[in-house]
Amino acid sequence: MALFALVGCKAFSIEATTDNNSTLLQYHWPATEWSQALPLGNGHLGAMVFGGSSSEEIQFNEDTMWAGSPYNNVNPQAHAVLDSVRSLIFAGEERKAQELVDANFFTGAHGMNYLTGGSLRIDFPGHESVDDYVRTLSLTRAMATVEYRIGEVRYRREVIASLADNVVMVRLTASQPGALTFSVRMDSPLDYKLTRSGKQLVMRTRGTDHEGIPGVIELESRMQVVPEGGKMKCSNSHVEIKGANAATIYLTAATNFVNYRDTSANESRRAKQQLKNAMKKSYAKALETHAKVYSKYFDRVVFTLPDGENSSLDTNIRVERFNESNDCSLAALMFNFGRYLLISSSQPGSQAANLQGIWNNSTSAPWDSKYTININTEMNYWPAEVTNLPEMVEPLIDMVRDLSVTGQQSARNMYGCDGWMTHHNTDIWRSTGPVDNAFYGTWPHGGAWLSTHLWQRYLYNGDREYLASVWPILKGAADFYLDFLVEHPDNGWMVAAPSMSPEHGPTLRKDLKGVSITAGCTMDNQIVFDVLTQAWYASYELGEPKEYRDSLAEMLDRLPPMHIGRHNQLQEWLGDYDNPRDQHRHISHLYGLYPSDQITPFETPLLYQAARNTLLQRGDEATGWSIGWKINFWARMLDGEHAYQIIKNMLKLLPSDSEKNQYPEGRTYPNLFDAHPPFQIDGNFGYTAGVAEMLMQSHGGVVHLLPALPSEWANGSISGLRARGGFVVDEMKWNNKQLTSATITATRGGTLRVRSYVPLVAVNPANGKTTILREAMPVAQTPLCESLRVKQPIVSDELAAPQYPIVPRIFEYVIPMQTGQTIGLKRKLLY
C-alpha cells in the first residue's frame, strides 16, 4: 500500500498517557479521505479530525440536523386491500400480493435523511512541509491529537468533543512562544451563510426538503477562538490569529428541534448559550471535566490481549497485516473502539446512534444515514448492556417510546389493529410506514424487535420501576400481534401476513424470483414468540391481571414451530425453500440463535445443529454488519475458532471507498470504521458485542464463562462485563486457553448459575481459602408456563439423521448470593 508510508522514526514524545496498543489509534500520515479521519463525539456533536498540517479539517455533525419535518408515511389505502393481499399469499399468488402492496402501501416518503453539519477549517501558512508527524486517537481519553515539527518548533493539536459541555474544543500549542499563526473558518456542502458576531463566527444552514416533506430544521454553528498572546482579527469570513503562544477554539452547534412533532426551539439562543457555558471553562478545566465523565463509562471494562510484532505500527498497517500476524491487541483495540463509538454517539438526551452513529459528511448519505430497524439499529445496541454501558441505551428507549405512539397510526390505519408497530426503517420524525418498495418494505416487525431491547434491559437491571415505565410499550407491541396474526388456512397456525424474511425471498421457488412477500416465515415466528413471551413475564412481574397472560399464552400455543429442512438447515420460510448455496447477507431466521436464545445446544439440540448447518451453508464472507452478526452466531455456537475466522474476515483493510475494487474483501477502513462497504457503524458494534459473547454469555438462566475462546487468544483477561440476572463479572483471567480465575458480584442477590469448561472452586478473597461448589445438572431454565417453552421442531421427511456438533464437557454450579456479595472462583486442579 503505497499511499501510507510507514515512518520508522519515533515522533517526539507524546505526553505520558495511559494508552497502550489496544487503546490507541495512530498514524504517521494525515487523512485525505473521510474514512481515514478520526471520530470524536458527545452524543449531540460529532467531529471527524483529518489532521492535515497546513490545513486541518474538522468535519462536524449535530444529531438533530435532519431533512424534512414532522410527518408520518402511513397510507390508509393499505387497509382496504389487506384482506386481498392475505388471500393472494395463502393462494400461492405471492407475486400478485406484492404488486398489490406496491400499489397501495406507500406514500412516496421513504424516510428523511441525516445531514452533515459542516466543517471547521484551520489554515496554517507555511506548515506544508513538516517532520516527525503523528496523529492519534486515544480511547482512554477520548481525544484526538496531531503533532509535528518544523525546524526547532514542535506543534501540537488536541481535539475533544466534550461530554461535560456541548462543545468541540481544539487546543493549539507550540514549543516556542509566538509561533502560532493560523486562520479559522467554517463551511458546509449545504447552502450556508457565514457572518461575524462580535468575536464569534456564525454559520447558518437549513435541513433540506425531501420526498415532498419540507425541510424545517435550522442549524446554527458558532465558534470562537481564545488566543494566548499574539493578535486576533475577526471578519465575516474567518478569524485570523498571528503570533500566539497557544489558542483554544470552541465550536458548538444547535437546531430548533425539540422532538419529533415540535421544531419550535430557538437554535440561535441555544448555540449562544452552549458556547457561553463552555467558554466559562479554561481548556485545562474542560479537559478534566470531559475526562471525568468519559472515564466513568469507558473504564468499566478493561480487555487485555498480548501484543504481537506489529502492534506498535500504524493502525492501518496493523489491520492490513492482521490476517498474517499475531497482533492480538488489535482485536482488543477494535473491541474497545466499539465501546468508544457507542459512548461518543449515544448519550442520555441525544438521538440514538443511526446507520453512521453520529458521523456523516454528506447531504445524501448511503441509506440516508437513518435507522434501518430490520437489523442495523438493533445491532448498534447489542454491546451496550453486556459491555457495561447501559446509560447509552437511553436514546434508543426514547426512540422506541416515541415509535410506540406514532406506530399506533400504522397499526390502526394500515392493518386495523390495536397496539403499535413499525416497518423496516424510521427516522428522527419517528415515521412508521413502509419504505423503498414491497420487496424490501413489507416487514411489520421493526417496533417489535426494538421492544425486545427494553425487556432485555430489565433482565440486566431487575428494576421494577423501570419495567413499569416501559410496560405500556411492551404491551402495545404484543397487542398488535394479538390482532394482526391470522390463521394459516393450511395448518391452523397463527401467522404474520403480509410479511417477509428481511430483504430475501424463498430462493428455491423459481416462480417467486424478485418476490419476498410471504406469511409466517421463521423470523416472524421467533420475534412474535419473544414479544408475547416478554409481555407475559413483564405482566407477571408487575402483577397485571392473569386474563391478559392467558390470551398471550393462547396465542403462543398457536404459533408455528421452527422447521428443519431437507438440507438439514433451519428453514427460513414455512416451506422448505432454502438453497444451500445461497449466501445472502441477512440470516434472519437465526435471530432465534442470537440475539434471542430460542436455539441453544442444551435446550434445543436439534435446532442447534440445524442452525449450525445454515451458518455453514451461508458461508463466512459478507457485508460488514453481516460479519458482525456472524461473530455473535459462532459465539452462540460455542465455536471460538470459527468466530475468530469471522473476526479475521472483518479485520481486512479497505483503504478507501475508491479502492473497493482492489480490496473486494476490505471490511475495515484505516480509522477502524466498519465497511459494509460503504461505512456503516453497525459492524463495529456487532464486533464488540460478538467479542463479549465469545468471552461470556448469560442467557437461559446461566452465566457461561469463556464459552467460545479461540486458541489465538490463549492468554488474556477482561474485567467489567455484565450478565443478565444482575451479575457483574468483575474480573476473569485465562491462561493457556483455560479459565484460571474469575470474580463475580451479585448486584441484586439471587442464585448464580455459572458454567465453565474447567471445574471451579470458590475462593475467599480475604484468606485465599477454597471451598467446594455445588455442581448442578445442566438444566433448561424452567418457564413459568408451558406456552413459554420453545416448541419441538418439525423435521423434514427427506432428512437423514441429523449430525450433532460436539458440545464440550460443561461444569455447572449453583451459588446462592446476597445483594452486593462478590464471589471468587478459581480453576480446580484435578491433580
Ligand code: FUC
Ligand atoms: C439493509 C441491509 C443493507 C444495508 C441497509 C442499511 O437494507 O440489507 O445491507 O445495511 O440495511
